Amino acid sequence: MNGDEAAFRELVATYRQYLFQTIYAIVRHTKDAEDLSQDVWSRIYFSLPQYQMKGLKTWMTRIAVNRAIDFKRSASRRREEMTAEMEVPMQAQAAQPAGTFAFSSNGVEHEVLMKETTELVRKKLHEIPANYHEVLTAYYIQHQSYQDIASAHGVTVKTIESKLYRAKQWLRNNWKEEDFM
Numbered sequence: 001m002n003g004d005e006a007a008f009r010e011l012v013a014t015y016r017q018y019l020f021q022t023i024y025a026i027v028r029h030t031k032d033a034e035d036l037s038q039d040v041w042s043r044i045y046f047s048l049p050q051y052q053m054k055g056l057k058t059w060m061t062r063i064a065v066n067r068a069i070d071f072k073r074s075a076s077r078r079r080e081e082m083t084a085e086m087e088v089p090m091q092a093q094a095a096q097p098a099g100t101f102a103f104s105s106n107g108v109e110h111e112v113l114m115k116e117t118t119e120l121v122r123k124k125l126h127e128i129p130a131n132y133h134e135v136l137t138a139y140y141i142q143h144q145s146y147q148d149i150a151s152a153h154g155v156t157v158k159t160i161e162s163k164l165y166r167a168k169q170w171l172r173n174n175w176k177e178e179d180f181m
Helices: 002-027 030-050 056-094 107-127 130-141 146-153 157-174
Strands: none
Touching: 002 030, 002 056, 030 056, 056 157, 130 146, 130 157, 146 157
């Protein structure tokens, strides 16, 4: 067993940086790439008995790429779920008269959390490109309807829907979940 462990340590020493860079190229976040690298190395270690002695570097790269892609998909789904969860309370809040505080079935804690999240989003809005900033601000901060925004900009409702969709895509790609924790 000691020979196997020594050989594995040598394998890690040889390919550690390469696999980290491969993973980082996909996830684009150092901490996530470090965590995934650890996971990939344990997967490689436990999969070595099934390795068929054909292209070791290619085999290890495939494990790393697949794991990074799985992680990225999972993170994307979580961001989409968070965005969807934020839309409903914000739209409900828009229906409330100005200056009132809505008590939803989720309780006061949820409302406070939504208020804090809204404030954080307001602070981060300066990062958003101007063409997305206007439509996001109108919809989520000023609580305007698609029709109101379309009328104010002299475009169709479909154009506003498209702009909001592209703006949300930009947010998903440029904002990380941990920025809001």
